[in-house]
Amino acid sequence: xxxxxxxxxxxNSHPGNxxxxxxxxxxxxxxxxxxxxxxxxxxxxxxxxxxxxxxxVENAKVLGTVNEALEGCSLVFGTSSRxxxxxxxxxxxxxxxxxxxxxxxxxxxxxxxxxxxxxSGLTNxxxxxxxxxxxxxxxxxxxxxxxxxxxxxxxxxxxxxxxxTLNEDLALNEDLTFSHVKEAPYATxxxxxxxxxxxxxxxxxxxFLFEDKPSLLMPRLRRFFNGAxxxxxxxxxxRGILTAFQKRx
Amino acid sequence: xxxxxxxxxxxNSHPGNxxxxxxxxxxxxxxxxxxxxxxxxxxxxxxxxxxxxxxxVENAKVLGTVNEALEGCSLVFGTSSRxxxxxxxxxxxxxxxxxxxxxxxxxxxxxxxxxxxxxSGLTNxxxxxxxxxxxxxxxxxxxxxxxxxxxxxxxxxxxxxxxxTLNEDLALNEDLTFSHVKEAPYATxxxxxxxxxxxxxxxxxxxFLFEDKPSLLMPRLRRFFNGAxxxxxxxxxxRGILTAFQKRx
Numbered sequence: 001x002x003x004x005x006x007x008x009x010x011x012n013s014h015p016g017n018x019x020x021x022x023x024x025x026x027x028x029x030x031x032x033x034x035x036x037x038x039x040x041x042x043x044x045x046x047x048x049x050x051x052x053x054x055x056x057v058e059n060a061k062v063l064g065t066v067n068e069a070l071e072g073c074s075l076v077f078g079t080s081s082r083x084x085x086x087x088x089x090x091x092x093x094x095x096x097x098x099x100x101x102x103x104x105x106x107x108x109x110x111x112x113x114x115x116x117x118x119x120s121g122l123t124n125x126x127x128x129x130x131x132x133x134x135x136x137x138x139x140x141x142x143x144x145x146x147x148x149x150x151x152x153x154x155x156x157x158x159x160x161x162x163x164x165t166l167n168e169d170l171a172l173n174e175d176l177t178f179s180h181v182k183e184a185p186y187a188t189x190x191x192x193x194x195x196x197x198x199x200x201x202x203x204x205x206x207x208f209l210f211e212d213k214p215s216l217l218m219p220r221l222r223r224f225f226n227g228a229x230x231x232x233x234x235x236x237x238x239r240g241i242l243t244a245f246q247k248r249x
Numbered sequence: 250x251x252x253x254x255x256x257x258x259x260x261n262s263h264p265g266n267x268x269x270x271x272x273x274x275x276x277x278x279x280x281x282x283x284x285x286x287x288x289x290x291x292x293x294x295x296x297x298x299x300x301x302x303x304x305x306v307e308n309a310k311v312l313g314t315v316n317e318a319l320e321g322c323s324l325v326f327g328t329s330s331r332x333x334x335x336x337x338x339x340x341x342x343x344x345x346x347x348x349x350x351x352x353x354x355x356x357x358x359x360x361x362x363x364x365x366x367x368x369s370g371l372t373n374x375x376x377x378x379x380x381x382x383x384x385x386x387x388x389x390x391x392x393x394x395x396x397x398x399x400x401x402x403x404x405x406x407x408x409x410x411x412x413x414t415l416n417e418d419l420a421l422n423e424d425l426t427f428s429h430v431k432e433a434p435y436a437t438x439x440x441x442x443x444x445x446x447x448x449x450x451x452x453x454x455x456x457f458l459f460e461d462k463p464s465l466l467m468p469r470l471r472r473f474f475n476g477a478x479x480x481x482x483x484x485x486x487x488r489g490i491l492t493a494f495q496k497r498x
Contacts, residue, residue: 024398029388052391137409139278142301145401149273152398153405160386183336208493220486228477237469244457248498 002162004110005100007151008034008069010126011117015040019049019057020148021115026053028155029162033060034069034112049148066126070112075103078114078130079150080122081143088133096134097157101165113154118147187235195235196222198242206249251411253359254349256400257283257318259375260366264289268298268306269397270364275302277404278411282309283318283361298397315375316442319361323435324352324478327363327379328399329371330392335468337382338476345383346406350414357434362403367396377468378438380475436484444484445471447491455498 007025012018012035022033033056035041041062050057063069070076077096078088091099096113103109114130116122127133136145136153145153187195200218203209209217230238256274261267261284271282282305284290290311299306312318319325326345327337340348345362352358363379365371376382385394385402394402436444449467452458458466479487 020395020398023395026391027387027394027398051395052393137405137412138276139408142275144301145276146269146272146300149269149276149398149401152394152401156386156402159388163386203490203493206493206497208490217486220483224477224479224483224486228473230473234469234473237466237473241452241457244452244455245494245498248455249494 001104002029002158003031004104005030005158006032006034006069006073006110006112007155008036008066008112008114009038009147009151010036010066010114010122012038012041012147013118014045014147015043016045016049017118017147018043018060019046019051019053020146021151022046022050022053022056022060024148024152025155026056028152028159030155030158031056031059033057035060035062036066036069037064038062066114066129070129073110073112074106075099075109075111076114076130077112077132077134077154078116078122078127079134079136079154080116080127081135081138081145082121083133083135084124084127086124086128088127088130090135091132093134093136093154093157094161096132096154097161099132100158101161104162115147115150184232184234187230187232191232191235192225192230195225195239195242198239198246202242202246202249205246250353251278251407252280253353254279254407255281255283255318255322255359255361256404257285257315257361257363258287258396258400259285259315259363259371261287261290261396262367263294263396264292265294265298266367266396267292267309268295268300268302269395270400271295271299271302271305271309273397273401274404275305277401277408279404279407280305280308282306284309284311285315285318286313287311315363315378316439319378319438321359322361322438323355323358324348324360325363325379325438325475326361326381326383326403327365327371327376328383328385328403329365329376330384330387330394331370332382332384333373333376335373335465335472337376337379337472339384340381342383342385342403342406343410345381345403346410348381349407350410352435353411355434359437361438364396364399373468377471377475380478433480433482436479436481440481440484441474441479444474444488444491447488447495451491451495451498454495 046057047054100111295306296303349360
């Protein structure tokens with residue numbers, strides 16, 4: 001599905017960037033690379049930098065004009081950090097991703113994203129072929145991204161959203177929670193209570209706690225271990241350690 | 250504020266990637282580059298690829314070990330696309346960004362993000378120094394990102410969220426607040442390392458661990474306590490308990 005998104009590099013001057021862009025695309029499940037009048041291509045740097053994405057470089061379509069690259073496209077974006085005197089509708093990469101994933105629901109839709117040459121980016125004329133300008137959030141003091149880096153960020157936002165829409169369960173998890181990998185079910189309340197009983201007895205025995213002196217120590221330890229939520233294996237280890245100590249004191 | 254985030258490149262083998270990473274950092278308002286035992290540095294490729302971020306390369310801290318790079322850090326991430334046999338808690342880049350922006354509210358907090366060498370990524374031992382593993386969403390068929398590309402994506406998620414929080418139009422969402430209220434700052438990396446050293450010595454002494462038998466016990470304990478993120482008071486109590494036991498065995 002993401003192969004209906006064309007990544008169009010216009011007047012590329014460093015073939016290494018073509019390779020790096022290809023790698024970034026393949027990392028993010030995109031595959032469709034268009035080159036408009038590249039300065040030097042094919043070139044060995046492109047294949048070298050592509051690493052395992054040499055197939056994308058091999059299959060890149062080389063065209064003479066931007067218009068040829070846009071044939072059949074119903075939605076076109078241009079990436080540029082510069083706003084123009086004629087302001088173009090601007091979207092962030094994540095909003096662009098939303099529009100793209102929405103557009104892909106139409107099984108005929110072809111989409112293109114334009115990237116200008118390394119030195120000066122998109123010309124006004126090129127930008128004006130697009131529906132939207134994408135501005136990548138970046139430090140205003142140094143907002144000029146390497147070409148392949150820009151390709152990566154846009155592709156990443158598309159891939160993230162696309163992967164989420166494929167798997168609706170994932171959508172709930174991806175940005176809101178993290179997978180705290182527990183290998184066993186969480187220890188139960190009563191298992192934790194037994195741990196605290198054992199711990200407290202041992203702390204009394206080694207004079208770290210005293211029967212007759214009230215202290216916040218046990219409440220603090222409870223808050224710490226309750227907050228940490230040990231699973232059954234972890235609690236078993238902790239109790240094993242206490243038992244090993246018990247035998248020695 | 251984002252200068253309290255250390256980007257730590259471990260055993261870098263291609264100095265060009267150091268430069269590209271520096272450029273990506275500067276694009277995203279980060280500035281603090283640490284190099285652990287780089288294969289070749291300083292190197293002209295690093296300065297060449299850095300473009301206008303040569304100052305970050307110039308100011309990079311070169312260190313011999315990961316532990317030195319983590320001194321003073323209370324929150325540590327490791328980027329790796331591989332899950333391990335001992336699964337580490339995994340977060341996405343955007344969830345990592347949430348945790349980082351939250352942590353930065355403590356004006357003393359120092360944060361580190363570890364990136365492994367280009368060939369094989371982080372070792373288990375390196376990952377086990379972290380609180381969380383970051384997995385970048387990518388095509389499972391080709392999930393190996395170029396080093397500087399990985400640096401860019403993580404930095405981009407941080408910058409995006411940070412820029413949003415600066416601009417109070419968008420209220421911080423509830424997920425950014427931690428439910429566990431800590432009374433003291435989080436313990437730092439080296440404080441936790443000293444705890445593990447003491448714990449391991451004691452476990453050997455009571456024959457719960459054996460020098461000559463490899464075991465997942467210490468990695469499991471590290472995962473548990475790193476995940477629990479003790480604050481300084483809690484860690485003091487835990488160490489106090491170990492010391493009390495030590496005197497008796």
